[in-house]
Amino acid sequence: MARPPRFDTGQLLDAAVRLAADGGPAAVTMAAVAQAVGAPSGSVYHRFAGRTALLAEVWLRTTEHFQEGCTAALGSDPDPVRAACATARYVVAWSRAHPEEAAVLLYGARDFGRAEWSAEHTARAESGNTRLFAAVAALAEALGATDDPARERLTLALVDLPMSLVRRHVRGGRPLPPYAEDLTEQCTAALLRDMHAV
Amino acid sequence: MARPPRFDTGQLLDAAVRLAADGGPAAVTMAAVAQAVGAPSGSVYHRFAGRTALLAEVWLRTTEHFQEGCTAALGSDPDPVRAACATARYVVAWSRAHPEEAAVLLYGARDFGRAEWSAEHTARAESGNTRLFAAVAALAEALGATDDPARERLTLALVDLPMSLVRRHVRGGRPLPPYAEDLTEQCTAALLRDMHAV
DNA sequence: CCTGTATTAGAGGCCTCTCTCTAAAACAGT
């Protein structure tokens, strides 16, 4: 009933992610994406309302992809310490498997123009965040982390520390070393072990 | 013997840092900097060879400012564990005192156009890095961190973990909580304490 | 006061990017 598409949304987003990974969000221009897949600029505008929408989709698809497995890992084990370690491992393993998307994740939503997003895109971002926060909060309660510093320490151990390890290597353009997952898990365990002692 | 300057280099860099802090490196345009201080664009070009040079100076002045106190903190105490904790505290305290520069530091040199820097700027960046690496390496040896994973764990404890804490708040636009320094020091201590146990 | 120099002042060219608009193309169903 209609002409078949030569360039679909996923293909364009893939190209945009690649551009963002090795050039930062500023390198994601409509012209660059079009050229990367060999399409005229009109085809990109047919899929996305504008550059703002494209950047929002790049960010949202990547974070949602990441958060999907992350929330799963957070609830993967009845023992909260083991669940935390599994989550930390997941962050590193996911980044190893998806280095370009990991490079996107090292930026923030603001770098992808969050201030100008549509209400729909903003809502999607908040929805994903609240779901992840809920899973972290549940784990925090299971670990007895009741006050703000303790909750923040948990977040550091779960997400920020693994991401830092990833950042150090991805930003340098090198692949993650083989011991990355083990190192991350040890650090996370160390941060959780001493939490009750203080 | 000459007309006195109305806009000096430091003033222009201050404006550029402010723009970068709340708009990312992309917001640092020659026109924006000129407008921010009320100067014509020609005055900006009189101080900087071009946008590439301006971005490089923004990054280098900020990192050098940060590294100055950082290397001092690394050698501030003969006991390596105490020196490490002092360094971690310094990272947070410096960010609290200089929130705009801290926001710049959360990006990377690549985001400030490192690929197009002059040889001179690149050399300055490497010089600062090697000095800092040397101080970290000395501390690593004092702590018995000989292999790659142990050295990386030390770097995480010293710099990356404090920076993560800063990132979480600065990126959200909020000030650092009062307990930030204490929390950071506890986390750093926990990571170092268990290092020998593994 | 006169001269030399560093700086301001801003107009204007060039380039890139965003976005719009029109026309053509390719296919499914009748």
Add this chain to the structure above:
DNA sequence: ACTGTTTTAGAGAGAGGCCTCTAATACAGG
């Protein structure tokens, strides 16, 4: 074959940013 719909295809306007260039300006020293 015809129709309707989606998509490609690409030209072109408008805006903004980088950079250059020339003229004017303000001061120090003789």
